[in-house]
Amino acid sequence: MDAARAAAIILRKEIRAEMRTRELLQTTVTFVIIVVVLFSFSFQPSAAETRQFGPGLLWIALLFAGSLMLNPSFAKEQSNDTIYGLRMAPVSPFSIYLGKMLANLLFLALTEVVLLPVFAVLYNVSLWPVLGRLIIVLALGTFGMAVTGTVFSAVATQARMREVLLPLLLLPVLVPLLIASVEATAELFSDAPTLDRTWLAVLIAFDIVFFVAAWLLSDYLLEE
């Protein structure tokens, strides 16, 4: 079977499973909003401070949400014993990885769709003028997060304490992504918003390096 078609089938399965319960989305979206609200209690930022801390806050909230949301990606297959079905399916492990990764990317993007307006209102930031450029930064950052997070979700699945383990593995690996995304977002929040090419290049490099690594290592992800 064509790898892309197989990945599309896995993606459709993930979406259907999620739409039946909406468990993942409703918990993650609520979580991310709680994080943003709690941040404002602990900092009480003024307009100038928001400009300074806002990008970091936005990305930390996203990273936390991602490290929680990515965990069930493989863990639910393990606990429902459907992992055997996936292993026996006549598709390449990379297609399974790709389908799951795209599903995670989609769910993270949906979370961001909710998060951005809430963030803009609570912190009084006008995102509208830079929205197009912000979406580019968000897309590159979220892609990198989904790529590495889906691999680590598979790695952590067979471990004990996997819920705690995943952020432990994922967050330090995402350091370059966090720095690049925060700095690129900060450039967009400044008085003369620009799309910083250097940081975009770092983000693109991160995405390519880890996507290729995931592709090369995908054969080992689903083994028993």
Added chain:
Amino acid sequence: MKRRGLTTLILAGLFLFAGYAVFFIAPDEATMHAIQRIFYFHASSGWAAMEGTIIVFFANIAYLRTRAPKWDWLAVSAVEVSLAFWSVVLITGPIWAHPVWGVWWAWDWRLTLTLILWVLYVAYLILRTLIDDFERRAASSAIFGIFVFLGVPLDYLSIRIWRTQHPQPVLFGGADSGLDPTMAKIFFFCSALMTFLMIVLVVQRYRLESLRHEAVELRLVLDENEDEAGNAVARGNKRPSGAPITENL
């Protein structure tokens, strides 16, 4: 056994000499004086840790390609030893930095990168303790290890750009540039010595890991034999006492 004893003695002797050279032969540094002498052990530990990190990466790849347990033993040994050396770097660094820079810590790229690697290796070891099955543990940690190593250049790149955009008041600049020839000799001696120590520790740790593996396998065989012996007794046909336990291997 004899060889290991000898290696330990040689290492101890060399370290005594290194300590002597660092404190009595090396010339006094013009601005930093005595505190600069920590640099001989600090930077050389950094080298050894980096070499260990490279060993981990290749052992991880070799494990996934060959599935030979020895590569996993090598990987975990090198991670533990590198972690020890990274810890030395992280502890001696602030001791030097406080009198010289006036702060314990600065978000210089070298410091930040060392700290990130240290955290990642701790995570690597935690991951290993949480997976019981040998093959799964070896494969999972190898995948994680490869990702960690691939992230290093990206970390370097991003921290470097980040720091040049936000300059720090105090940065490196003294000890590295234009080393006195005696200092250089002692520094290279210390680096070679630390590499030697790193290799000896990795070899020892590797031996321990292989013995541990052997012990687990022997215990499995033993359990199986006991089960069979128990069944045989239950069925009434006693096995002759004193028969070698490995008879049906």
